[in-house]
Each structure stands twice: as structure tokens, then as C-alpha cells.
Amino acid sequence: MAGIDLNSDLGESFGAYTIGDDARVIPLITSANVACGFHGGDPVVLRDTIARCIESGVSIGAHPGYPDLQGFGRRPISMSVSDAEAFTAYQVAAVYGMCKAQGARLIHVKLHGALYNRAGADYPLARAICESIIRIDPELILLALSGSEMVRAARDVGMRVAQEAFADRAYEEDGSLVARTKPGAMILDESEAVRRVVEMVRGGTVEAITGKRIPIQADSICVHGDNEHALAFVKRLREALEAASVKLCAFGQTDKSSLINHN
Secondary structure, three states: OEEEEEEEEEOOOEOOEOOOOHHHHHHHOOEEEEEOOOOOOOHHHHHHHHHHHHHHOOEEEEEOOOOOOOOOOOOOOOOOHHHHHHHHHHHHHHHHHHHHHOOOOEEEEOOOHHHHHHHHHOHHHHHHHHHHHHHHOOOOEEEEEOOOHHHHHHHHOOOOEEEEEEOOEOEOOOOOEOOOOOOOOEOOOHHHHHHHHHHHHHHOEEEOOOOOEEEOOOOEEEOOOOOHHHHHHHHHHHHHHHHOOEEEOOHHHOOOOHHHHOO
């Protein structure tokens, strides 16, 4: 039976602002990417999100991004590789420590938003970030866009890496995500999104926005659950994967060698 992880970006509320529906999403996923306080989140939200993950048996990851609350971390920021590496390490260390304080273990790191996109195409940045993460804990797993420079950098420094695909995003022919500003960037048809995910997991391919079929490695599928429609979609996706004999499990619980040797 094939196996797949379902991950979601969580813990992004802060202060008086509520973002997402974490309490209802967490029981539906296998891995959580928890905001570190720079693009979203705060210490109280971080603590409480970790506690919910522990209660539901969900694998915990750090989700660092640019220091950009107003732009939700989705705006490109001019920052040197050295500074971006330091900002990332600071955030990962915060979640690492908060997990330890609650008797939990941090399993993975997934970058957020504009930092995720930049590191996915910028090898020197990707490598610097990977090196900083393994200095915190060499057992941490990187969760990165399938086929990206982050994947290559992680392998080059000996870091375990799980490759991520998206349920609701369109792809360019080079395997990158279609920019949100472009038409067709989001897959709005729920049935089509479910079909594409099953195809990615079982067949190892996805149809690019041009119509060309491209290879893709999917160890984890990113799903969103911040509204009623999205929650229903996640439930439907789980049912479809299970019907296709795909086991749902956190990538940190699968054969560890597979996280290094995928091509």
C-alpha cells in the first residue's frame, strides 16, 4: 500500500486576529507546519497549537517565513542570504524549544510563502538554510517543493528531505508553482483537485498549466482548511486516497531511507 502525508500550515493567528480553523483541521491531517511568529503566530498560539498536535498525534514542523505580518509573508523581501539564514534559524529554534518544553519533538521544517518560493529557486540560499537547520538538529527533515533547489541542497548537505505537492495549485512545466497573480493558478474544481492528487501519489505525474504532463514526487500533500468548504475538501481527499489504497501517515513515520533517495 502506498503512503502519503497530509500537511497544513497552522498556528498563524496572533493577538486579537484569528486565521484559520486549527482545532478542526488538526484531526484531519498527519503533519502540521506551525508558524513561528514572523509571518503569523505568537508565543501563546504557538504553545496552544503544539498542544493540539500532541493531543491528536500529529507530527509537528516549524514554518518560518519573512518578518512580514502585514503581508502574511507572501511579499518578496530584499534580504541577504546570511540574514535570511539567521531569521530562519531563529524561528526554527523557537519552535524547537517550545516543543521540548511540552515534551514533544520537532520533526520537520517547511519554509513559508515568499521565502519558500525564493529558496526553491535559489541554491545558495537553500543550502545556507539547510546547513543552519541541521546545526540545530541533524535529525530534522526538510519539507520542500518537489524537484526544487531546496531538495537538491538538502541532499547535498546530507539532510533528510520530503518532497511536497499541492492539492489546489497549478504547476508550470518546470515543476514550479504558477504564481498566484496568474490566471489558473488555483485549482478551483474540487473533483479535479482530488483527481490530480491521486494521480500525483499513485502515478508520479501531474498535468502542468500548459497541458504537458510532468513528473512529480509527492511524499506529502499540502492542504488548506481555513473555511467550511476547505474542511469538506480535506475530508473528501482523505476518502479518495483511502479508496485508492493510499495509507495516510506522517512522512517522519515512513521508511527513512526514502526521504533521501528519491530522484
